[in-house]
Amino acid sequence: MFRNVLCSLVTETAGVHRCVSRAPVIQRLTAAAASSASSAPFRSFSDVKDEVQPPFDASLLEFLVCPLSKKPLRYEAKTNELINEELGIAYPIVGGIPNMIPQEARLIQKDTDTSTTPTQG
């Protein structure tokens, strides 16, 4: 698509600046087009990277339990956490890997969201 735009640009400018020697204009345009063409794929890649998060394997829930109470957990897709209703804590899932360290879990009993910083517990 860019190439078509570039071609039309080149022909238009070439048409306008007939007096001016074409070589530097075309060089400048191709350089500009090359840089913009190279940046466009990067832009689309970064968009894709932000959206794609490795999915959580729900088959783990068969035997994954809360390390404190050894009771089953519920997967909350919205916040991407594993919730233990009884104790009111949520374990985060980072990069598709659930973090089952009690110190890194978040308390959800209160209305105010108090999130733990991973301190040296």
Added chain:
Amino acid sequence: MAASMRLLVRRVLRLSHRNINVAAAGGSGRSGCCSGSSSCRCFSDATGDRSTHFGFETVPETEKAKRVYKVFENVAQKYDVMNDAMSLGIHRVWKDMLLHAMHPQPGVRLLDVAGGTGDIAFRFLEYVQSQQERQKRRAARSTQTPSWQDISTNYSTEDKDGPQESKAVVCDINKEMLKVGKQKADSMGVSAGLSWVVGDAEELPFDDDQFDIYTIAFGIRNVTHIDQALQEALRVLKPGGRFMCLEFSKVTNPVLARLYDTYSFQMIPVLGEVIAGDWKSYQYLVESIRKFPDQEEFKGMIEDAGFYCVHYHNLTGGVVALHSGFKL
């Protein structure tokens, strides 16, 4: 925030300790002793920290886990390279021997604790896959002239791996090591039947009686409370499940022991500095090997945790020992 989390944890632990004490009180004198010591431990946790070893240093128990975490966080990226350099590639042989001793059949579930970069889990999946192929070939050979109907049903059953699916779960307390492992898996294109979980060996986030095999390779010496890790291992294994532990141990031959000591203390930290840029982490690693109990003592610890048929094999003259026990 962390403080209230800690209080919650202690409350749950104290409740569970109290239940154990009540249950043990009716038991024999020996278990009464154990309950006494566990309540003592409970009190000491609340009031003052007991100390343990971090390499040749003495540190409070709460410190040890943090410092071990830092060590492995620092070495994670260069872990595999350093393993090859330090052991001259022999660690691959040790791990292969663990798999051969394990001899897993298709359909078993493996829990690899302190599995970090996933060496054991990858080998397990490869082994099981080759076993499956052998079985298929054997089955194909037995039915020498199959009809077209048989061939078509064979093709359809080959696709669904459902009943024969083996699963490997890699559990490690260190996120960095798991990240490196996951990257390796993604680059190798291995994803089926492999899961990664951040968890503490002393407090496994798994239900009882879930796994056929529990392995811990070169990780148990870094755990602060080895007996707790062993008890958790017993809990998550199915009856009939196998506990297997690869760990550095005491070299029996005195000449080899001298050479090994010289190599450990002179070469390994230097390699650590040159390759990974971290002298102190590798100093800790070689010191922690010296502080770990020897083969017989560790065998006793495994038996105390409740495992049966506990045996060990020395590899490379006792540099590494492979301990194995069963939950019956």
